Amino acid sequence: MTKHKIAVIAGDGIGQEVIPEGLRAVDAAAKKFGIEIEYTHFDWAHCGYYAEHGKMMPDDWFDQLKGFEAIFFGAVGWPATVPDHVSLRGSLLKFRRDFDLYVNLRPVRLMPGVPCPLAGRKPGDIDFYVVRENTEGEYSSIGGRMYEGTDREIVIQESVFTRHGVDRILKFAYDLAQSRPKKHLTSATKSNGIAITMPYWDERVEAMGKQYGDVKTDKYHIDILTAHFVLNPQRFDVVVAPNLFGDILSDLGPACAGTIGIAPSANLNPDRKLPSLFEPVHGSAPDIAGKNIANPVATIWSGAMMLDFLGNGNPKYKQAHDAILAAIEKVLVEGPKTPDLGGSGDTTSVGKAIAAAI
Ligand code: NAD
Ligand code: IPM
Numbered sequence: 529m530t531k532h533k534i535a536v537i538a539g540d541g542i543g544q545e546v547i548p549e550g551l552r553a554v555d556a557a558a559k560k561f562g563i564e565i566e567y568t569h570f571d572w573a574h575c576g577y578y579a580e581h582g583k584m585m586p587d588d589w590f591d592q593l594k595g596f597e598a599i600f601f602g603a604v605g606w607p608a609t610v611p612d613h614v615s616l617r618g619s620l621l622k623f624r625r626d627f628d629l630y631v632n633l634r635p636v637r638l639m640p641g642v643p644c645p646l647a648g649r650k651p652g653d654i655d656f657y658v659v660r661e662n663t664e665g666e667y668s669s670i671g672g673r674m675y676e677g678t679d680r681e682i683v684i685q686e687s688v689f690t691r692h693g694v695d696r697i698l699k700f701a702y703d704l705a706q707s708r709p710k711k712h713l714t715s716a717t718k719s720n721g722i723a724i725t726m727p728y729w730d731e732r733v734e735a736m737g738k739q740y741g742d743v744k745t746d747k748y749h750i751d752i753l754t755a756h757f758v759l760n761p762q763r764f765d766v767v768v769a770p771n772l773f774g775d776i777l778s779d780l781g782p783a784c785a786g787t788i789g790i791a792p793s794a795n796l797n798p799d800r801k802l803p804s805l806f807e808p809v810h811g812s813a814p815d816i817a818g819k820n821i822a823n824p825v826a827t828i829w830s831g832a833m834m835l836d837f838l839g840n841g842n843p844k845y846k847q848a849h850d851a852i853l854a855a856i857e858k859v860l861v862e863g864p865k866t867p868d869l870g871g872s873g874d875t876t877s878v879g880k881a882i883a884a885a886i
């Protein structure tokens with residue numbers, strides 16, 4: 529039997545608290561379905577490492593990680609000691625870029641037992657995916673700062689959209705939409721105001737859409753799209769967006785569905801030549817770190833997505849994924865629940881309850 533090799537990086541803040549619960553759930557499901565996993569833990573890509581070494585990761589980080597099938601990742605960032613752009617560009621964003629994790633797949637679902645901040649919504653009403661372009665767009669390193677400190681100071685950062693980069697994320701999103709009952713794709717741009725890159729994205733959507741005659745395509749400008757997320761979330765099925773808009777929509781969506789504490793993500797290199805990365809959507813949450821009250825569900829769900837990915841179509845792994853989701857649903861209904869869901873449970877007790885339910 530294949531033994532899957534997984535790299536584990538817990539990172540900063542609540543990353544250290546939620547990753548053990550993610551592993552507990554993945555282990556329970558792996559045991560139940562006869563899946564073998566070998567973990568290797570890495571104690572870098574966190575701000576404590578930066579304090580000691582002046583960098584977030586060892587110089588050979590790529591070689592250390594490239595042979596793993598997947599990376600199970602907590603969160604990075606401790607802005608009190610290291611500026612966020614330094615810690616994130618020195619770790620997570622490097623993984624996304626250098627491992628070519630061009631898909632950031634982020635499910636948004638109103639789960640049973642989770643109070644919805646939008647009136648009159650029930651589970652099933654909100655059930656869509658944000659498919660975020662994850663390697664280019666606004667997150668480019670091209671630009672610079674001139675005449676620093678003078679009143680002529682100029683700061684420029686370019687957005688980069690390549691045909692290869694746009695087409696491959698659109699293809700992924702259209703394939704996903706085609707596989708779902710609603711067969712509906714929504715594309716987010718701002719082509720009325722950002723008049724070069726965004727109309728280009730729209731143009732590629734039109735070209736790609738022609739190859740998916742059975743998928744209905746809607747295009748929205750990002751401003752009104754955020755309003756529809758709040759007012760008409762039932763409208764969405766697969767929402768594809770450039771990097772920055774996808775980032776924003778993937779916090780807004782889960783907030784509309786109750787809490788970002790349950791929102792998972794898969795950073796995928798669908799070619800599987802380099803490791804894909806699975807992590808909660810949320811960050812290191814310094815405001816609640818060290819208290820054992822972070823919701824572990826986002827990380828546990830990300831672990832379920834990782835198992836599904838490892839299976840690459842093998843039904844046993846899909847069953848393991850589904851068993852974790854069923855256990856999450858059970859515990860969201862019956863408790864214990866963390867304070868973001870109005871409960872008084874803690875990270876460990878929620879994690880243990882989910883593992884037991886698996
Ligand atoms: P955040 O997601 O860390 O926290 C936002 C708010 O949501 C906080 O009030 C926090 O307590 C709450 N929250 C987040 N996760 C929760 C959970 N699992 N359970 C309960 N409540 C939860 O976002 P932020 O405050 O903007 O960022 C904090 C740090 O994390 C920064 O350094 C930021 O750059 C970093 N960050 C990292 C990632 C990542 O590693 N993927 C993602 C987002 C932010
Ligand atoms: C996310 C985060 C990251 C992003 C930050 C921490 C760089 O917000 O994964 O959503 O912007 O992609």
Ligand code: MN
Pocket residue numbers: 775776779809
């Ligand atoms: Mn984000």
